[in-house]
Amino acid sequence: MERNIFMKGAIFNVNNLIVDTNQQQFDAWRELAMYEYGLGLPGKLAPQLKNLSAAAALPIVLNQLHQTADEAEQAALLAEQEQMYQKALDSLDESSVMPGIERLLINLDDHYVNMGVVDNGGHAELILKQLQIADYFTAIIPNEGDPYSAFAQQLSAAPNECIALATTPADIDAINQAHLISIGVGDAEMLSAADYQVAQTGDLRYPMLRKVWEDHHENK
Template structure:
């Protein structure tokens, strides 16, 4: 195992919470009313464009300048990130990353919202990652990560939380490790409930067994 490609959200920390914080601020500023806490689950995992549609529907807005609102929310998300600390890391996330690093496993993180560099720096993990991969001009972030790491896909593993991510790993011929909702990760090669269940030795053994 020479490389690992990690998702940022729900593997390192919960960016859904930060996104919701930004959507709440946008709603208050633009529509004079915040969003109810119960909407957090409805927006979790959605793209920013999809989330905007949910917010506009909530306020019954049909003629909003969507491009301007997306830009505004993106800036508010950046401000939310300014306030994070390593206390917001998910349990075991840092230990797992350091274990990879100590065993000379090169690391990449998927950047789907444009702020991965800033987040890793804020939580003091930026020195452990070789590559931050954005989703511009690529159909498969995992293949792109392997290319940027200069490692064959068969020598990498991927760790993610969604059905879409798991499928991309399989398309890239990467050992797929799913974390979280069993319905979302049912097709993964290996599944756990939370990041805290992952251990380097276990992941190494899974990768070695796949080579036989």
């Protein structure tokens, strides 16, 4: 197979691209609510907590439970929820990988594209191992400062030699500011700033990503 000398790297956000961990997060909040307060959380609360950090979700959970907590108590609750979330991640396995992602990882690997993930909460390594896809990735980049530029630098690559895939406008903006080629996955209007958009992970194909990369460079 001819070695790919063009696209050097592809970096993914973990949640909603590689796997959906919102259920595990909500399971951890439910366990915390029952353990600490003897109260349940209704399923209708789950959409409000979707994609939120634990720190952002905690006030919503406390409000739902009609509870208050001072700063020290909140820190203790967050530490406890973190332990429960890590335990909930044990439920992940290879069947939890988002549709089309493993095929894409195989194709990128076949074309010598280095792959990385942005680690938003310190769980990426555990999640990738649970999903049995850790061997595809050469870099786990903490979500601190500019993770996308850090990924390109780790590969000794120019930013526009790499692509980055994300599901939120904030992440697409960060990718564009770092000058990687941005691929939005989700609502096209919401992700209109991306260089290219697809509706869902199952629509991602290596030839399409390669064509986006080539078109981007032809237009420069």
